[in-house]
Amino acid sequence: MHPSSARIAQVWDWLGQVMDPEIPVISIVDLGIVRAVEWQGGECVVTITPTYSGCPAMQVIADSVRAALHGHGVASVRLVNQLSPAWTTDAMSEAGKAALKGYGIAPPAQQVVDISGLHAGVKRGALLACAAKLTVACPNCDSRRTELTSQFGSTPCKALYKCLDCREPFDYFKCH
């Protein structure tokens, strides 16, 4: 392997150990918010994208990335915030989704707000029409008889559901 790509792979590896501050079982790499890693001279440039524009965890995530890389001896780290293409739950890895389920959070089932058609001229209420009539499986008993309690949950990225079989309430990581 070329030395610089080895160095980049090493950084990805380290970032794979930086956990999301609000869901500490999923790494920021599995969450899909690390867009790129580059070395520019002696400086390591990490490009990240926000899940939700008001996500209050972004500052903590940026600090965690710096702390992790400094801890591995990288002296100079720069964070770049990239908005486009906007993050979607499709960017989440399968390992990440499995970790969420193990933690008691139902992973995203399908992309509900899909804006990819807009550039092709799809307009009007297109996005409004594809309302959330989706089935979310209970992360505890796998029942598909579940019910939405609230569109909004404990963090911007989650909705509140309850299982009609095991009667447990649970968080659902919303499609986005």
Place this chain on the structure above:
Amino acid sequence: MTIDAKNAGDRIAHHKLDYLLRQGDNALILSQQLSQLCGKGPALEEDMALTNVALDLLGQTRMWYAYAAELEGLGRSEDDLAFLRDAGAMRCCLLVEQPNGNYADTMMRQFFFDTWHYFLMQALVTSNDPRLAEIAEKSLKEVTYHLRRSGDLVVRLGDGSADSHARAQAAADALWMYGGEMFVYDAVDCALVDLGAAPAAAPLRAAFLEHVADIFAEATLAMPAADAWMQGGGKNGVHSEHLGFILAEMQFLQRAYPGARW
């Protein structure tokens, strides 16, 4: 470059800056208003929804302000733009500064705003200004579920009890005159349209009226006249008396202790 060409370039940059501040100020003031309901929502789920929407709007504010501050090039920060401008310098529309009132007032204000916001963001995704387009792309996902939610609630309130119906109708009638300002384009809006950076007013207004008509029909509410007389002035800094009170609370700390840091 000739002096005339330079002046024209400056004027366009100035218009773009104003346009960005309008977007940012709308999001900030509505976010502040919704934040005031934190812990006071009519039900736990509504409380969480209001604060989540407020948070989304605050995130969007930061994106608009970051771009505006960069374009302005005077070294002002996002915080400076939020906390150190008085009412006359704020460019939000009158709709967002209207009081929270009862829950029908809060949700009707939100529904009118979300409907306009949704169609504007949808159009801005294809703006030829790449920064505008990427902010719109990020915002649109959030604005889409904001609008689904506020539309649902208007239907529930309108087609609910006799009391909720009456309150929803009263809210619609009272707020309607603040729902036209966004479609009356001035030099700033027209400059952005000419650049190909922003959409024209007519198709936006048509989409707005169509969606409001659909939701109102389902909500059994009477839609006020499309050609009713409309208030204006907010986006040029001429505000209702409410904005001063909102800013007094929001900006208190930076005014009382200039330069205070977290």
